[in-house]
Amino acid sequence: MGNCNIQNSCSVNNRSREDLLDLITKVSFAMDDTRLFLDTHPDCEEAMDFFRKMMHIRHDLIEEYTERYGALVAYDMWDNDKWTWNDCNHPWLLNKKGGF
Amino acid sequence: MRYMTNNPNGRCSSCQSVQNDSFPSDMPVAMAYVPWQNWNNLYDLDKALAVGTIFPCLNRPFLGRSVGK
Numbered sequence: 001m002g003n004c005n006i007q008n009s010c011s012v013n014n015r016s017r018e019d020l021l022d023l024i025t026k027v028s029f030a031m032d033d034t035r036l037f038l039d040t041h042p043d044c045e046e047a048m049d050f051f052r053k054m055m056h057i058r059h060d061l062i063e064e065y066t067e068r069y070g071a072l073v074a075y076d077m078w079d080n081d082k083w084t085w086n087d088c089n090h091p092w093l094l095n096k097k098g099g100f
Numbered sequence: 101m102r103y104m105t106n107n108p109n110g111r112c113s114s115c116q117s118v119q120n121d122s123f124p125s126d127m128p129v130a131m132a133y134v135p136w137q138n139w140n141n142l143y144d145l146d147k148a149l150a151v152g153t154i155f156p157c158l159n160r161p162f163l164g165r166s167v168g169k
Contacts, residue, residue: 026145033154037139046139 020065021091024072027058 015023034051041047062072070088071077077085127133141156148154151161 023145026149029149030142030145030154033148037137037155041137041139044139050139050142 015064017065017069017091020061020069024058024061024065027054027061030054031058 031051031054034047034054038044038047038051062076065072066076070090071085072091074085077083123133137155137157142148142154143151143156143159145154151159153159
């Protein structure tokens with residue numbers, strides 16, 4: 001499966017916010033579908049390998065996104081002495097043109 | 101309760117039709133069976149999200165008419 005178009009989609013630091021969100025969405029979707037498969041095929045090594053691979057990719061993508069654009073989920077609000085969750089420009093608040 | 105008899109000549113004892121041997125013989129009739137799915141070639145991530153599954157074998161869009169294989 002040529003599924004790892006993640007690495008070559010663009011180099012790490014110039015991935016735009018939309019690219020990152022798009023990749024996070026796609027990797028998360030693949031993990032959800034794999035989880036459904038694993039529910040009925042818990043011993044499938046290939047599926048487990050794929051799930052682990054996607055898990056690492058997703059973790060790195062989210063870490064990158066959080067560092068650059070803020071937490072995607074409130075549970076990741078680490079380094080703030082002040083609660084800035086309300087100030088973050090969350091992706092679900094973006095309008096069609098990407099602004100607020 | 102055993103619905104199917106183990107018939108040596110492979111014919112259904114009551115109506116003599118040839119039994120479909122792709123199923124184990126002890127499977128009750130009039131039940132729905134789903135073939136076991138295997139982990140094989142997957143879509144790449146872009147296509148998977150677009151069609152709604154990573155598994156080509158599950159990509160069965162409803163086209164409003166019967167579609168051949």
